[in-house]
Amino acid sequence: MLQGNEKQFNSYRLRLARSCRNITKKDLSKLVNVSSLTLTRLEKGNNEPKKETVQLLVKALNFPEAFFFEGIEEDQDKEDLNIKDLSFRSKATIPRKDRNAAYSVRGLAYIVDEWLQNNFNLPDVRVPDLSCDYDPVSASERLRYDWGLGNYPLPNLMKLLESQGVRIFAFSQDTDAIDAFSCWNNGLPYIFVNINKNAERIRFNLCHELGHLVLHRHIHVDGQDRITVDIEKEAHLFASNFLMPEEDIRSCIPNGVVINYLIKAKQRWKVSVAALAYRIRQLGLLSEWHYRNIVIEMQVRNYRKREPNPVKREYSLLWEKIFTMLWQDKITKEQIAKRLNIPYHDFNNLTFGLLDIQNAMIKENGSNIISHVNFR
Template sequence: MFYGKNLQVVRMLHGLSRKELGERLNVSEQSIWQFEKQMTEPSFENILQLGEILQVKTAFFFEKFRISKTFSENNVAYRKADVSSRKKTNSEVVYLNVVSEVIDYLESFLNVPPNTLITLRERVGEYLFGELTNEKIELISSVARDFLDIQPHNTNLLLALEKSGIHVLEKNVGGKADAYSAWSTKEVPVIVLGIKKSAVRRNFDLAHELGHLLLHPHIDFLTLEKNERQQTEREADYFASCFLLPSQMVSKDFKEIKKISNPESYIPLKSKYNVSIQALEMRAYKLGFLIPKQHSYFYRQISIKDYKVEEPLDREITLKRPGKIRSIFHLILSNQITNLGSIEEHFKMERRLIEEMFSIEPDFFIPYEKQEAFTSFNNVLRPKFGAI
């Protein structure tokens, strides 16, 4: 029996509309709709083509693919305008639920450390009662920075977030979003980063999404009015600014800048704190080191120098990529607890789809291609390896 729901899931996993998939398959949009609603069944040739296009095995369409709805549209915090696109939201939620299934399967072989971000969320929860003022956000950011043990130069930010229990992923988010985040129904936090960003902008995205996870853990984002969404974005932005650039740490540096409205004056601090020139100036402005006239001049210079597109040092500062999922794959495969073929067969997915979901380069799996799993020792990693 052909399961149309499976087709819908994997189509949305790829972020394809019915029209786009129909064009690739050389059938109408209506035909794809009929396949998904099981009103008609695709031909054998179409099924082979669908498997090739969507990077799944043909058996994928004939076994009910069960995914737990651990993420919902209501809890996903999108940046910028994409929060208003329901189709976009649905596709990303399908992505979150599918990768969650894969991660749960991989972690079933491990003794996973506790999720400490929940402890941090509970610790700062008392500040969320009543109006969420800038003073409260500044205090929450300070508690979070100390709890996560972030280094002064912010270079351990990504690692610290992964160690706290956040699954940090990266993919082509598309649209106008930079990144997004969500808590699952199982209380697992996820941050999804866009690609093609500089290292310093990625740091701000990470801090911004951490802000959402801590400041807005129970908000129904789909029900927010435009002004309410904008307010949550401003709160997350302010959290990121305070978190990356605590006032007690940066005030002395700002005082020593001679030309405070000149973008070039912030280049040494960008190198020191791994934060963008624009984020540094905005923090200086909010702390009172610039007057509005100087602030306006700064942004005119940013526009003239085209720094909104690329700043000095953007290519020199190394971009760090998420490593937690790679570490899990390495632990499981290098210890031959299972093999690539078994993982592919379990989910009826081709390896290239798994690589795409987790932004893993193909070379990563080459050392494990010919390994066979010792299936009789299925959970040997649980007592043997505790940390990832």
């Protein structure tokens, strides 16, 4: 029982920290000298831990003690660590350790994003719910119309999504099982992208997750799975149409092209050769015979692992702007992590790979994507 001004232990953050370190309840209970039942009660909020137990948790999980005693009210309305709240751009089977990594990245991102909302004026969310009256193709066309994009190529997709209120965080774990994942929380759209992929794949993954956000916002209701269609195929079709509009493709790509033509043409839409070939076959500009020959040639040239004529990598202008502003006030990423009571390594991983390190933090940036309010 709490006495005086003692702070309440945050059971949600214990579950989050354990997920971050990918430690089982059984293993953690041994590290902190409590029974598995006691640890379960601590994670459910039924018990308050002893002081010595808290110190052992801090040591075992490598989180500051203050992390476990903050955010009680804020965390009450957060989505818990539940796989059904996430939409993955991934292989069908995801190892448990990678799922746990996804849970933890999301949980820490919510804490960081709450700090962002309190200290910066961020772009309004303009990501509509198109799940009822639109199929993937019409949804991509509607969103392009709403965002005033016409049928033109998208030169900087990450900047576009951030300007429409999408929160983008890095998923920096070295895994092939997860390309990206997305979710909604308190009316805010989040995309977590694996930055260990090439630039073309990252762009497509961002669009794939955008498809989930606009088409599949309500596939999970009250913990019940409402999936009635192949949502991965829908998100894939949405991404193809959003990145490579039919009108623009038909105006630029002739019938029966060969692979060397596609290697040059891909720069217009900043996609992979494979994605472009698939798209023009989908639109009937390639016969099945020509398409199969291109696929075989890609395999011979090993283009699946080594993308030809690579496009320039995109970076987050929002995060660059934030860190530049803070740097001007002599505030470092280490100080931010300390104020949030998040280990610096975990905080840095959320933005690592989203920033152009050579240009970020120390240069003036004229972008007006956000405005500074205060720093607490």
